Amino acid sequence: MAQVFGAAVKRREDPRLITGRGRYTEDVQLPGMLYAAILRSPHAHARLVQVDTAAAAAAPGVVAVFTGRDLAGKMGTIPTAWLPPDSDIKATAHPALAVDKVRYVGDGVAMVVAENRYAARDALDLIRVEYEVLPAVTEQEAALQPGAPLVHDDAPGNVAFRWRAGNATDEVFTQAEVVVRQRFRQQRLIPNPMEPRAAVADYNASTGELTLWLTSQNPHIHRLLLAGILGLPEHKLRVVAVDVGGGFGAKIACYPDEALVGFAAMQLGRPVKWSEDRREHFLATTHGRDMVLDVELAGRRDGTITAIRVRNTANLGAYLSTAAPGVPTILFGLIVPGPYQIPYAAVEVTGVFTHTTPTDAYRGAGRPEATYLLERMVDLFARTIGQDPVAVRRKNLIPADAFPYHTAMGLQYDSGNYQQALDKALAMAGYADFREEQARLRQQGRYLGVGVTTYVEICGLGPSQVAGAVGFQGGLWESATVRVHPTGKVTVFTGTSPHGQGEETTFAQIVAAKFGIPVEDIEIVHGDTHRIAMGWGTYGSRTTPVGGSALAVAADRVVEKARAIAAHMLEAAAEDIEFAEGQFTVKGAPGRKASFQEVALQAYLAWNLPAGMEPALEGSAFYDPVNFVYPFGTHVCIVEVLPDTGEVKLLRYIAVDDPGPVINPMIAEGQVHGGVVQGIGQALWEGAQYDDQGQLVTGTFMDYALPKAHFFPNLETAFTETPSPHNPLGVKGIGETGTIAATPTVVNAVLDALAPFGVREIDMPLTPERVWRAIQSGRDSA
Amino acid sequence: MEAGKVRVSLEVNGKAYTAEVEPRLLLVHLLRDQLGLTGTHIGCDTSQCGACTVLLDGQAVKSCTVLAVQADGGRVTTVEGLASPEGLHPVQIGFWEKHGLQCGFCTPGVIMTAVGLLQDNPRPTEEEIRTALEGVLCRCTGYQNIVRAVQYAASQMAEADERREVAAAETE
Ligand code: FES
Ligand code: FES
Numbered sequence: 001m002a003q004v005f006g007a008a009v010k011r012r013e014d015p016r017l018i019t020g021r022g023r024y025t026e027d028v029q030l031p032g033m034l035y036a037a038i039l040r041s042p043h044a045h046a047r048l049v050q051v052d053t054a055a056a057a058a059a060p061g062v063v064a065v066f067t068g069r070d071l072a073g074k075m076g077t078i079p080t081a082w083l084p085p086d087s088d089i090k091a092t093a094h095p096a097l098a099v100d101k102v103r104y105v106g107d108g109v110a111m112v113v114a115e116n117r118y119a120a121r122d123a124l125d126l127i128r129v130e131y132e133v134l135p136a137v138t139e140q141e142a143a144l145q146p147g148a149p150l151v152h153d154d155a156p157g158n159v160a161f162r163w164r165a166g167n168a169t170d171e172v173f174t175q176a177e178v179v180v181r182q183r184f185r186q187q188r189l190i191p192n193p194m195e196p197r198a199a200v201a202d203y204n205a206s207t208g209e210l211t212l213w214l215t216s217q218n219p220h221i222h223r224l225l226l227a228g229i230l231g232l233p234e235h236k237l238r239v240v241a242v243d244v245g246g247g248f249g250a251k252i253a254c255y256p257d258e259a260l261v262g263f264a265a266m267q268l269g270r271p272v273k274w275s276e277d278r279r280e281h282f283l284a285t286t287h288g289r290d291m292v293l294d295v296e297l298a299g300r301r302d303g304t305i306t307a308i309r310v311r312n313t314a315n316l317g318a319y320l321s322t323a324a325p326g327v328p329t330i331l332f333g334l335i336v337p338g339p340y341q342i343p344y345a346a347v348e349v350t351g352v353f354t355h356t357t358p359t360d361a362y363r364g365a366g367r368p369e370a371t372y373l374l375e376r377m378v379d380l381f382a383r384t385i386g387q388d389p390v391a392v393r394r395k396n397l398i399p400a401d402a403f404p405y406h407t408a409m410g411l412q413y414d415s416g417n418y419q420q421a422l423d424k425a426l427a428m429a430g431y432a433d434f435r436e437e438q439a440r441l442r443q444q445g446r447y448l449g450v451g452v453t454t455y456v457e458i459c460g461l462g463p464s465q466v467a468g469a470v471g472f473q474g475g476l477w478e479s480a481t482v483r484v485h486p487t488g489k490v491t492v493f494t495g496t497s498p499h500g501q502g503e504e505t506t507f508a509q510i511v512a513a514k515f516g517i518p519v520e521d522i523e524i525v526h527g528d529t530h531r532i533a534m535g536w537g538t539y540g541s542r543t544t545p546v547g548g549s550a551l552a553v554a555a556d557r558v559v560e561k562a563r564a565i566a567a568h569m570l571e572a573a574a575e576d577i578e579f580a581e582g583q584f585t586v587k588g589a590p591g592r593k594a595s596f597q598e599v600a601l602q603a604y605l606a607w608n609l610p611a612g613m614e615p616a617l618e619g620s621a622f623y624d625p626v627n628f629v630y631p632f633g634t635h636v637c638i639v640e641v642l643p644d645t646g647e648v649k650l651l652r653y654i655a656v657d658d659p660g661p662v663i664n665p666m667i668a669e670g671q672v673h674g675g676v677v678q679g680i681g682q683a684l685w686e687g688a689q690y691d692d693q694g695q696l697v698t699g700t701f702m703d704y705a706l707p708k709a710h711f712f713p714n715l716e717t718a719f720t721e722t723p724s725p726h727n728p729l730g731v732k733g734i735g736e737t738g739t740i741a742a743t744p745t746v747v748n749a750v751l752d753a754l755a756p757f758g759v760r761e762i763d764m765p766l767t768p769e770r771v772w773r774a775i776q777s778g779r780d781s782a
Numbered sequence: 783m784e785a786g787k788v789r790v791s792l793e794v795n796g797k798a799y800t801a802e803v804e805p806r807l808l809l810v811h812l813l814r815d816q817l818g819l820t821g822t823h824i825g826c827d828t829s830q831c832g833a834c835t836v837l838l839d840g841q842a843v844k845s846c847t848v849l850a851v852q853a854d855g856g857r858v859t860t861v862e863g864l865a866s867p868e869g870l871h872p873v874q875i876g877f878w879e880k881h882g883l884q885c886g887f888c889t890p891g892v893i894m895t896a897v898g899l900l901q902d903n904p905r906p907t908e909e910e911i912r913t914a915l916e917g918v919l920c921r922c923t924g925y926q927n928i929v930r931a932v933q934y935a936a937s938q939m940a941e942a943d944e945r946r947e948v949a950a951a952e953t954e
Contacts, residue, residue, distance in 0.1 A: 010878055017886030018874040018893065020821015020861035027820035117811070118804065194825045194833060194921050195887040245823075245887025246921050278826040500885030500922050666881045673924030674884060701830040701919070709915035709925035714908075738924075 005513040008666035012519070013504045022243040025198040025213045026275045033200070034063055036261055036274035037120035039110040039127050040283060041102035044136035044355040044694020045149060048098055048109070048129065056112055056126040061119030064268055065127070066111045066260070068097035075263050076229040078256050078319070081221070081473040082326035089161040089351075092152045094319040096229075096256035096263075102131070103151055103318035104355050105694055106283030108256050113264050113272055136355035136694035140315040141292060143354045151318055151353035158353045160316050163329045166336075166346030167408055172307040176298035180381050185763050186369045188290035188315065188688040189681075190282055190704055191362050195245020197285055198275035199258040201265035209236045212262050216241040216527075217251040217497055218537025221474060223529045225254040225322070230262050237262075241527040244499030248678070249361035250285050251499070252539050253322040257284065282699040287688060288362020290315040291328055291369055297377040298344075303387050303395045307344035310336055310373060316351050317358035323472075324360045325351060330470045331366030331458070331540075334409045338374045339418050339456040339632055340396035345408040355694045361539060363678055364739040367457045375453045375744035379751070380760065389748070390431065393422065393454050404725075413456065413630045414724045416658070421720050422454055425634035425656040428716060434638065442756065447641045448651070449753025452634065453745040459733035460545030460629035460726070476542070477624035479534050480550035482511060482558050484617040486604040488597030490515065490522045495535015496547035497527050501735055502667040503543055509663050510548055510729070514555040515596055516582030533620070541631070541733025544663070549727040550623035556728075557619030562599045565617075568610045569594050569602060629724045631732035633657035635676070635741040641753040646772025648684060648750055650713055655741065658720040660732040665719070668734050672717050675738015681707040682739070683746035687765045705765075754778065790854040794819065795863025803850045810834045810845040812853075813860060821861040821890045825919065832918030835891035835898075836860045842898025844917070861890035864897065872942070873897050873935040882931030884922035892918050896932045904943075905936055 016022050053065040077093035097108045110127050114120035135149040142148060143158040151158055173179055200213040210232055216222050219239040227234040244251060257274060265272045276284065291314045298307040314328035333347035378396075382389040398405050400417040407413065426432075431450065438448045461467070462476035479495040492511055496503065508522040525531055535547075559579060566584035567574040576587045584599060586592040594602075599617070602608070606615035636654040641647070655672050662668045685705035689698045698704040723730030743764070750766055751759060757778030762770050783789060787802045794817060801816055813819045813836070824846055825833035834846040837859040845858075864871045873896045876882060883889040892915070899906060899914040906914065911932045912925070920928060 011881065011883075013886070014878045014883060017883055017889055018861070018870070018877050019865060020819070020890050022821075022886055024820075024823070024887065026824070027814075029815075029818065029820075117815075118806070192921055193885070193887070194831060194919060195823070195885065196825070244885065246885040248921070275824075278828065278831075502884065670881045670884060670923060670927055673926045674922045675924075677924035678921070700828045701826055702828055706919050706921070707924075708919070709929065710909075710912040712912075712925065715924065715926055 004509050004519060005663055006661070007664065009505055009509055009519055009664055011502050011505045012508060013502065024195055024243045024245055025200055025215050028200040028213045030200065030202055030271040033271040033273055034113050034115060034268065035117040035120045036111055036113045036264055036272050037124050038108050038257060039124045040280065041098065041105060041107040041109055043102060043131050043133050044105050044138065045134040046102050046131035047134060048100060048102060049132050050130040051110055052128040053110060056123040059123045059126055061115040062112060062123045063115065064113045064264065066097065066264065068095055068099035071096055075259065076231070078229065078254060078259065079225060080320040080325065081225065081322045082324065082471055083473065084161065084163050084325050084329045084471040087161040087163040087329065089325060090155040091320055092155060094256065096260050104357050105696055106357055107318065111260050111264065113268060138354050138356050138690040138694050140313045140352040140354060143352050151355060155353055160320060160351040160353050161325060162350050164348045165333050165409060166309065168307045168309045168344035168346035172344045173296055173298050176306060177300045178298065178384060180297045180377060180384055182295055182377065182380055182761060184293045184295065184373050184376060186289040186291040186293060186372065187764050189288045189362055189686050190688050191248045191250035191285065191288055192281065192706060193246030193248055193250060196276045196278060196281050197251065197255065197257065199261040200271065200273045201262045202271040203265040203269065205269055209238065210262055210266060211238045211240065213240045214258055215244050215251050217247040217499060217539055219497055219527055219529050220495060220535045221537055222254060226259055226262060229259045230266065238530045241497055247499050248363040249288060249365055249539060253286050253360050278701065279699060282704065283357060283696060286321050286360035287317065287357050288359060289369060290359050293373050295373050295377055297381055299381055301385050303385060303392045305340055305342050305381065305396045308336060308342055308374065308377065309346040312347065312349045314349060314351050315354050315356065315359060317354060317356045319358050321358040321360035324358060326472060327361055327366045332370050334411055335367050335370045335458050336374060337407050337409060338371060339398055339454050341398050342408055356690060363675065364736045365540065367736065368679065368740045368743055371455045371740045372744045375748060379748045390426065390452055393452065397454060411458065412627060414627065414726045415722050416456065416630065416632050417720065417722050418454060418632055421632060421656045421658055422634045424718060424720060425636050425654050428654045428718065429636040429638065429652065447643055447753040449639050449641065449749045449751065451637045451745040451748030451752060453741045454634050455741045456630050456632040457736060457740050458628045458630060459541035459736065460625060461540040461542045462546050462625035463627065464624050474536060476536055477622055478536060478547040478550040479532065479622050480547065480554040481533065481620045482551065482554045482618065484558055484600045486601050488517065488521065488600040492522060492524045492551060493532045494524060494526050494547050494551060495532055496543040497535065497538045498543060499538065501538065501543060501671065502664070506544065506663045506667060507548060507551055510551055511555050514552065514559060516580065517596055541735045544731050545629045545727050545733055546623065546625050548731060549625065549729055550621045552728045553621035553623050554619040557621065558617060561617060562596065564610055564613065565603055566594045566599050569599070625727055627726045629726050629732040631657065631659045631734065631737055633737060633741065635745040637745045637749040639746065639749040639753055641750060641771060643775050646768035646775065648766060648771060652713060652716065654716045655738070656718045656720060657734060657737045658722050659734040660724050660730045661721050662719050668719065669717050671734045672738050673715055675736060676715055676742045677707050677712060679739040679742025680746050683743045683764055683766060685765050788851055790850050792853050792856050792858060794858045795860060805849065805851055807850045808846055809848040809850050809853050812850040813845060819860050819862055823887055823890060825888065830919065831888065832895055833888050833891040835894040837894060837898065842895050861893055864893065871897065872938040873900065875938065876931035876935035880927050880930040880934050882923065882928045888918060888920040892920060892928060896935065899932070900936055900939060904939060
């Protein structure tokens with residue numbers, strides 16, 4: 001049989017999805033189903049004087065209307081699940097519907113449940129709300145000013161928490177040969193998976209069981225949190241999320257809306273469906289990034305970087321979303337030294353409440369922000385000391401023989417060959433030739449630039465002990481059950497919850513390789529808390545390193561039992577049994593053999609098993625990884641900037657990523673494509689904007705620019721494969737590398753093109769207007 | 783008929799339907815909620831994402847921007863009706879072969895858009911494909927494999943046409 005691990009196997013999830021037979025939450029139709037709609041605050045900050053629902057309740061087709069007061073005592077508030085240690089965090093309770101005050105545009109005020117979606121939406125217009133509008137503050141530094149409007153009375157100064165880590169002291173900077181300082185703004189982004197959030201709830205009063213179909217990246221976490229909020233015993237709540245239309249972090253959080261849908265179904269005894277429209281997604285689904293970063297880098301004239309420190313003022317929005325506090329602290333701070341040997345590093349974070357939509361994880365979550373500032377600083381440092389930015393990177397990269405490598409932030413990097421990825425990317429890009437070409441074209445008044453990013457990311461979040469130590473209120477291990485049926489067909493249950501990443505295929509490849517059976521004989525089950533024992537979901541590029549490793553361990557357990565049965569069948573010692581290509585053979589006697597399927601059948605017939613062995617053939621693992629994993633790579637971008645219009649033309653984009661052994665190159669490449677395009681989206685087009693009153697002025701696809709097909713050249717991708725010693729498959733992760741590397745790569749390329757104009761910084765996104773203005777001010781000061 | 787409702791008759795994927803609808807009902811809601819054809823998705827409220835694209839009388843249209851009453855007497859093809867008894871449509875095959883989808887949510891609309899494109903322009907260049915995708919948004923794939931999928935479908939359809947022409951020439 002051809003090698004299956006590492007092959008570009010076509011996706012097993014595709015046949016249903018290309019024929020319209022997927023089952024997304026919004027596709028669930030139940031008899032007698034009602035539709036919910038949520039009234040959202042049009043004000044960023046206001047006191048709720050009165051909410052009059054009488055007219056809405058009397059409207060045709062309306063079954064019920066709920067306000068915040070109706071929930072009191074019947075439903076819990078929405079919790080935060082990440083409390084960084086030593087951070088003095090103020091985890092202010094988030095009521096599912098506002099009671100006294102609304103705190104951002106989009107905050108829920110009332111919920112209507114009606115016979116159809118149109119009636120529900122109509123009735124929202126009949127709810128009369130009297131608001132006493134209060135001053136609002138949307139920007140984090142403004143919110144820290146004395147006298148700024150307070151978001152929560154119990155969070156003085158709007159400080160949600162302060163957190164610091166690292167070993168860099170003032171002395172390191174005062175004694176440095178060179179210090180480079182720069183402020184960066186990580187603009188706020190809006191995740192925008194193409195499937196809006198949705199929920200369908202079905203309550204059976206006679207069994208006390210609630211089934212919730214959810215757009216979820218982590219059904220078991222949702223079950224755990226929602227059981228608490230709804231006051232349901234955990235075993236009576238079933239959360240189902242089979243087909244989920246993308247998440248990018250936005251479907252990790254536990255939101256008020258989904259809890260309300262469950263509540264309504266329990267109250268009314270009929271199934272209830274709710275789905276947000278895109279406008280609601282913009283307002284009421286978590287946003288990402290939004291940090292102000294003050295950075296200092298110390299180094300020597302020879303190009304050695306000696307220290308880096310960062311002050312991060314992070315905008316958390318009006319409430320602390322589920323994982324929000326972990327993003328600007330742990331996920332951001334620990335990776336600040338990146339792939340370089342920097343002996344000193346320090347991070348200081350202030351988490352700030354504002355009257356805006358809560359922020360939380362967005363593809364990369366903390367690591368793109370850290371990588372952005374580091375890569376921008378390396379280029380600025382190179383410019384300051386008059387060296388080539390690639391030469392500076394080369395000088396500081398951790399050498400391949402230095403792994404495992406202990407960083408200034410206390411991490412232990414597993415494995416790497418950063419130079420190899422860099423060399424490969426530079427060769428693909430023709431870097432040396434480009435520099436000549438660039439100089440030549442500049443003579444003709446054409447401005448080309450190149451950006452090079454060398455990055456490392458933390459992923460494969462786990463082990464659980466570390467999760468606890470960093471304040472994550474959950475475990476980060478993963479479960480897998482491999483059930484071999486009597487015919488040798490296999491059902492796999494995974495606690496991860498893929499939603500586009502293709503693990504129905506890659507996980508089947510892992511098992512097919514272990515058992516020597518066709519991929520078609522294996523079915524991967526995910527996204528149903530009643531079928532899967534437990535799991536922590538899909539985010540942080542943990543699915544394959546943690547969930548895939550759980551699967552590998554479970555499959556090995558199956559092989560061991562099968563080997564014992566085969567030995568018994570073949571009347572040989574287990575040590576003498578070899579297993580390859582789906583056949584158990586006796587060493588030295590190739591004629592004596594039993595197939596995987598024959599052994600499976602014997603395991604179930606159980607007529608003649610080894611003494612004391614239980615029947616059946618199934619293996620489970622609850623796998624806690626020994627440590628994080630650290631994918632790395634080099635991305636290169638070549639741009640041309642048109643000085644008369646400020647337009648940035650992407651000429652080439654090269655990505656060389658090292659995710660460890662690649663299970664399916666076609667799928668891995670797809671992950672890189674998607675991530676890079678999202679990362680470039682942040683660099684060039686995407687950005688949320690609030691006005692002074694706290695209105696989101698980028699609240700539709702007309703005002704918030706999502707990348708489109710014709711914005712891009714063909715991306716050139718390649719992999720290097722350096723196994724991680726931290727898990728049995730050696731795999732790292734590939735889902736987030738694009739958003740981590742692409743943003744600084746493109747911005748550095750643009751600034752390289754604009755070097756003749758003396759432009760040092762442009763706030764993202766680098767729209768033509770901003771680029772043009774930067775060129776003009778460069779020209780003026782020249 | 784219920785007050786305020788109107789009757790629409792239309793053919794969807796080769797089957798005749800009659801429904802009583804509010805005049806404001808969107809075609810996409812008729813397809814999804816009343817006919818149970820949930821393959822057509824809704825991804826926005828400003829006619830920009832294209833997740834809802836279907837063929838109406840052979841033209842690719844955004845069914846979130848068409849009233850059900852406007853489709854009265856019309857012929858609608860959704861992603862569920864694209865495959866023939868002989869198998870998947872070449873565009874569907876292209877998406878499978880070339881990994882043109884990840885989460886799959888945009889996919890039905892993108893596939894129908896591509897079908898519309900290849901009807902008008904059977905041999906599009908890469909640039910023409912990217913331009914034709916102006917009206918769809920995909921957040922997962924970065925579009926590159928969607929472009930490859932459409933190229934693959936175009937070449938398959940061209941080959942099939944050639945085979946048909948050769949066969950026709952031989953029978954003459
Ligand atoms: S749902 Fe029709 S264009 Fe977005
Ligand atoms: S495949 Fe997910 S939006 Fe296109």
